[in-house]
Amino acid sequence: MNVRQLALATTSLLAALGLAACSSSSTGSARADTAGGGATVTVRLPDGGNSGVLALGRKDGSLDKALAKVHAKVAWTGTAGAFAPAAQELDANALDFAEGSITSAIAALAQTPGFKLFAAVDPDKLGEGILVKKDSGINTISDLVGRKVAVWHGGTSEYLLLKALEQQHIPVDKVTRVYLQPNQIGPVFNSGQVDAWSTWATYSVPTIANSGARFLTTGGEVGSENYAVWAVRNGFAEQHPEIVKALYTYLHDAGVKQQQNPEAYLNVRTDSGPEAVSDAQKAVELPIDKALGTAQPIGATQLEHFATVAQFFADQKITKGAFDVKPHVIDINATAASAK
Template sequence: MRSTIPRTPIIATVAAVAAALVLSACGSSGPGADGSTDGKGGEVALRVPDPGNSGFLAKGKKDGSLDRALAAVHAKVVWTGSAGPFAPAAQALNADQLDVAQGSITSAIAALAQKPGFELFAQIAPDEAGEGILVKNGSPIKEVKDLIGKKVAVSQGGTSEYLLLKALEKNGIPADQVQRVYLRADQTSGVFNSGQVDAWATWGAFSIPAIANTGAHLLVDGRAIGSDNYAVWAVRSRFAEQHPEVVKAFYGYLHENGAKEKADPAAYLNVFTDAGPTAVSPAEQQIAVEFGRQRAVDSPITEADSARFAVVAAFYADQGVTKAKVDVKPYLISINSLGGDAK
């Protein structure tokens, strides 16, 4: 669930929290909303979820650098909807309302188990620092075995359910000994803060404000869990078929600017404003920078990555999250096969 800080593993800002309101605005959005040309000079429109207030895509929106990168392949970005959970983004991709989106491999597998209209073209290695299981400071829950008989908030079929199930498996605890409370990630904070659940399995977009503002800490993080929860970028299949050069150019921007953000995370916080509900507070910034320096960079999907995706797919099938093991490999795009030089 490390993505602009709209990244699943390290979606490290309140901006991403505010953005997690579902892609409700993902209908036609301005010229080029059909994903082909905008009728003004024949530019290809690439529909991308709005990045919010932080991260390298937010900076790319503000300074126009993404549009300049896409102009080299006669394309332009159309910001639409918001960068939130992958499940609604997958629906928007399938419905030809969006061209690219980022999510976790866990959420992608759940979506691929349906009737997918998208493929995966880039990955960010699992976030070992920002994702995990949150408990309140002073909680009697001191280790994973203390979750037995407790209520843990999770988002069904995605990052947080995976993190909980993975932590339980690693500690030899049957999944049915812990009560999963299914909630949308952006609706969970109040439930957790009020004590209606005992713990919350989540990722950086939500763990950072919880740690900074509500007296919570990670009982276990992605490293301790042994997480294989990559962040992945998805592209609408028809778009990739029609405009591979645009996908390649977009990937190049992700790779180059993801590395810049990793090197200096503080420079990518509060891109548009440092006040209001989308702003990252000073306390949150400190944690976001710490987690941001540990994030991986957007990279091509290798055979080794594909093998780890298969492990996650098998785990989801074993745990009953999917009815059968999903074969992810047919839905992977090799950036190198799109022409030009991949980094």
């Protein structure tokens, strides 16, 4: 999910807790292997799956090459998906880096601030939004009144629905939110148990391509400020700033290349089987990826938008008060200077 799209599968909460339990014997820092007289730091990243910059970086060796310059190597851990379980893995020292949305990051930081943010990608205006079936008869946000909308609690999904309702001055209690994990929602939506689905590109693309669903509204249309963000475990950031900088640089440069040639970042490992992106999905996916930006430093502009999102979540009772994200942000440019 572009940096935003790391996989087409979602890590479940149960899997996250299992990984956290397996990490209980960890020392609290990334493992350093001694080989050839030098220490190599092992960096734990979510598996990039079959599409995206990490997937291609794994296949062609470019990520290994970039990290080798700072005496680091990758250990692929689990799969990329919803940020909430990944945040738990960061907190439990089962993962060193993860990517998600600022909405999910705020919700996670408000509970256990075990990580810091070091990069951001502009909001996805085309791939996120509220899906409805093509023959649903739902044509405006007002048509959602009295209906059920599937959401994932406290992140992109709930944020987009609440933004859409606010935009149309519709009281939130006029629409029923059905809370489900993202990978559970597809069958529920397709069977008609809910009337709409607020989601992001990992799920909207295959749903639109395979079932003919359509966007009732998109992130761009509701004025979304839902940046994608990259997070690093606190202990790792303190011990290895040069690796954080190296990964940032890789993500930035690879994201530029992906925007220029998005098709090269699809079906990296295989073009068949359940992981593969079909031709129908490509038709939906490629315009979204081409419109996306790349990883950038988190500066004053991004912080202003983060604060607006935090205030919105507080106003909507998603969090208790407006969480201040700024103390949990790394100035990657300052990190670069200190790492020299």
